[in-house]
Amino acid sequence: MNLFKKIIAAVPLSLLLTTFSVMASSIEEGREALQNEDYTVALENFRPLAEEGNPDAQALLGGMYLRGRGVEQNFEKAADWLKLAADQNDAIAQNNLGWLYQNGRGVSRDFQEAMRWYRQAAEQGMAGAQQNIAQMYYYGKGVSRDYSEAARWFELAAEQGLLKSQEILGDLYYRGVGVQQDYNKGVMWTRQAAEQGSATAQFNLGSAYSVGTGVTQSDTEAASWYLLAAEQGDPGAQFNLGNMYYQGRGVERSMEKSTQWYRLSAEQGEPDAQYFLAEAFAEGRGVSQDFSKAVHWYLRAAQNGDNDAKGDLQKLAEQGVEEANTALQELQ
Numbered sequence: 001m002n003l004f005k006k007i008i009a010a011v012p013l014s015l016l017l018t019t020f021s022v023m024a025s026s027i028e029e030g031r032e033a034l035q036n037e038d039y040t041v042a043l044e045n046f047r048p049l050a051e052e053g054n055p056d057a058q059a060l061l062g063g064m065y066l067r068g069r070g071v072e073q074n075f076e077k078a079a080d081w082l083k084l085a086a087d088q089n090d091a092i093a094q095n096n097l098g099w100l101y102q103n104g105r106g107v108s109r110d111f112q113e114a115m116r117w118y119r120q121a122a123e124q125g126m127a128g129a130q131q132n133i134a135q136m137y138y139y140g141k142g143v144s145r146d147y148s149e150a151a152r153w154f155e156l157a158a159e160q161g162l163l164k165s166q167e168i169l170g171d172l173y174y175r176g177v178g179v180q181q182d183y184n185k186g187v188m189w190t191r192q193a194a195e196q197g198s199a200t201a202q203f204n205l206g207s208a209y210s211v212g213t214g215v216t217q218s219d220t221e222a223a224s225w226y227l228l229a230a231e232q233g234d235p236g237a238q239f240n241l242g243n244m245y246y247q248g249r250g251v252e253r254s255m256e257k258s259t260q261w262y263r264l265s266a267e268q269g270e271p272d273a274q275y276f277l278a279e280a281f282a283e284g285r286g287v288s289q290d291f292s293k294a295v296h297w298y299l300r301a302a303q304n305g306d307n308d309a310k311g312d313l314q315k316l317a318e319q320g321v322e323e324a325n326t327a328l329q330e331l332q
Contacts, residue, residue, distance in 0.1 A: 042064065059092045094118070098113075137150035147177050166196070167193035174213070199233070202229035245261065256287075275308060278300075278309065299331070
């Protein structure tokens with residue numbers, strides 16, 4: 001009789017294991033479909049399980065509504081599904097739900113509630129949530145601004161490879177904000193972010209090499225990192241690279257390349273680049289001399305607060321450049 005009972009008891013366990021196996025298979029099939037952008041198959045796998053209460057499926061389905069993948073984007077439905085999964089301690093859902101509260105999407109904006117959900121996910125080791133908490137402390141959203149706490153959470157996320165955390169943490173160490181100033185650690189974290197493609201970190205690393213802060217000074221290295229950031233559109237890097245070509249520091253001197261980089265930076269509103277580009281047109285340096293273009297860029301620089309640009313416009317006006325008189329009137 002005892003043996004019979006044991007056999008009977010084993011049947012439900014076997015069925016339970018089979019159910020879990022099928023469930024896991026459906027989740028993985030749905031994940032793969034999601035990665036392949038086969039949203040119909042993803043929904044077919046996630047929705048039934050989500051409705052049965054599976055937190056993985058609820059989190060994934062909520063994510064689809066959050067991003068509008070395979071369904072019409074709907075923050076309210078995203079919040080509903082994510083809340084169900086978050087209450088079952090799903091870290092992905094908790095982090096995404098925190099984002100909804102932080103941004104007031106599908107729910108009322110509530111920084112404290114956002115922080116509550118971020119923290120639950122972060123304490124499970126989720127790097128994205130750790131970074132989100134760090135940024136809340138960094139900007140003082142939902143909590144009092146606290147750079148020390150921000151640095152602590154950024155470091156946890158940076159150690160897991162998150163680019164933005166590495167980028168900001170490197171800057172904090174450079175400036176000694178929230179942490180004891182340490183140029184070596186600043187370079188270490190900045191380099192990791194730069195190697196992952198962060199234009200900001202590439203610019204910062206170029207600046208470190210330019211002056212020799214935390215690294216051996218090297219114009220060649222500086223120019224190399226500035227180039228990577230400049231090619232991604234960073235206006236500061238474009239301006240600095242223009243200077244290096246103008247001076248022949250770390251690169252072969254070239255007025256043409258200098259002016260090309262000044263132009264790209266100037267077009268993004270960098271006042272110093274606008275001034276130097278105006279000078280290049282006024283002097284015919286790396287470009288054909290063109291007083292109309294010189295006036296245009298002097299005016300742009302002056303409008304952005306460059307006092308020297310206004311003085312140069314006056315000089316051009318005295319030389320009989322009519323456009324310069326018009327520009328001066330515009331500045332009044």
